[in-house]
Amino acid sequence: MTTLAVAALAEEYAAALQEYSASGSEAALARAYRLGRHALSDGVGVLEMAALHQIASARLGGGAPAPGRAGEFLSEALAPFELTRRGLLEITAHLEDANNGLQRRLAEALQAFETAQDELVERRRIEELKNEFICIISHEVRTPLTSIHGALNLLSSGLGGELNEQGRQLLEVAYRNSQRLVRLVTDILDLQKIESGSMTFNMRPIEVKPFLTQAIEATQGFARKFGARLALAAVPRRAFVRADSDRLMQVMDNLLSNAAKFSPPDGPVTVAVTRNGGCLRVSVKDEGPGIPEDFRGRIFERFAQANAAAARAGAGLGLSIAKAIVEQHGGRLGFQTATGSGTTFFFDMPEWDPRRGAPKEAGPWPAQP
Amino acid sequence: MVPIASSDDVVIARQLGRALGSTLGFAGADLTVITSAISELAGNIIEYAERGAIVMTIVEKAGRPGLKIEARDAGPGMPQRAPTAIGSSAGPRLGIGLSGVRRLMDEFEIQSSAGEGTRVTVRKWVP
Secondary structure, three states: OOHHHHHHHHHHHHHHHHHHHHHOOHHHHHHHHHHHHHHHHOOOOHHHHHHHHHHHHHHHHHHOOOHHHHHHHHHHHHHHHHHHHHHHHHHHHHHHHHHHHHHHHHHHHHHHHHHHHHHHHHHHHHHHHHHHHHHHHHHHHHHHHHHHHHHHHHHHOOOOOOOOHHHHHHHHHHHHHHHHHHHHHHHHHHHHHHHHOOOOOOEEEEEHHHHHHHHHHHHHHHHHHOOOEEEEOOOOOOOEEEEEHHHHHHHHHHHHHHHHHHOOOOOEEEEEEEEEOOEEEEEEEOOOOOOOHHHHOOOOOOOOOOOHHHHOOOOOOHHHHHHHHHHHOOOEEEEEEOOOOOEEEEEEEEOEEOOOOEEOOOOOOOOOO | OEEEOOHHHHHHHHHHHHHHHHHHOOOOHHHHHHHHHHHHHHHHHHHHHOOEEEEEEEEEEOOEEEEEEEEEEOOOOOOOOOHHHOOOOOOHHHHHHHHHHHHHOOEEEEEEOOOOOEEEEEEEEOO
16 A cells, blocks of 8 residues: 555545544444445555554544544444454364364374384394394205215215115105205305395306307206207397306396296297397297286295295295396396296396497496496 | 445445344444445445345344345346355455355355346344
8 A cells, every 4th residue: 555545544534533523423434434444455454444543533633532432433444354354264264174184194194104114114124034044044054964965975876885776766865855955055045145245246248149059058958858949049149248157147047947847848938139229138938828917926036936836846036046146237137928828037138348348338227246 | 125326325224224233132343243244235236236225124033033134236146156156256345345244144145147136135143
């Protein structure tokens, strides 16, 4: 409101007040109401109205109304403000309700979050305890197990004399099972080493084609037992990755063995390599039954087995180890599967440029370990 | 019934409202509330319909007396505005006025449609 407008309002107020002082008429009160109403619309505040009243009373001097009448007039001039005050009270009440509701929901959400966090921490703690326990047991078991395994090996090579047929069979069972145990303990310790970052990788450039040929040759014998045929499809020329060849061989061995195990008799297991931007994808495709849907989510968990039949073949650590190795190389291991039409496991790794001694393309890969 | 066409008529309506109100037993701030409502309703008639009428009736509900004030006009009505949206549209003065009247009084009804005028009915019960 401009100074001029305020002055006009003061003028009008004094005139109306004087009229009411003289007549006590409803017309003067209606005028007071109109005045207040305009003041409200123009954004004049209640305190300013009170000030206007003071100024007007002072200006009227002896013509000022008696206190009772002055009060009636001021009430009338302030009445319009009640129109909005009650609205504000309503709004405040609404806001308070809404605010309370929000506070309650926030508290609930926080509570739920804390519970979830506690559960997560607890689950991690149990997981760590479990791993630690398994590690300790493995360490403790390894030394005597190596002795047992070695002794059984010597016995089956004829040291200690010839055994009869039944003795040889029993020895064979003992030897085979001790071998399984040795492999399990080695796997557990390997996995623990990779995950704790204490496994060292001897990184050098590896040409993919000869490496895969070698991997297939090494697993061919095992695959034949399941009637699977391992084959290498087209591989891009001069494709390199930078890796620890023993560890990468372990990954290939795992993927090929798995594929062979689940391949139908005389079914093909195809290894292929594709270039995709700055990375190479090595895939192993079988024509087996596919991974059961309920198993897909936990396939990389330790000791995960789809069913009892699969458990015969291994402890269920192979894929966990393969995944950890690939990830330590800055790569990614994954799979595609459909019930009835086979499974493809693959890993992506940055392609290496041996001439420059650097990755071919700066990809979204983490730094090389 | 008080015909409304000028600010003098508003004064007459207020006078009648004040007299009826104080006869019924309203006093102090409640009388001011009644005259405020009459000022708003009559002001709207003059502003939006030029002429109309304020009808005041003594009513009773469950043995409790009250004053019913009805504001009628044959103006353009309030076509775009739903009665529930009072105070949110159709200009600030009307908005503040009608929503304010609704809050000052105990009961509030409005009937309005394009071309058929407007009728606002409010009631206030003696405390």
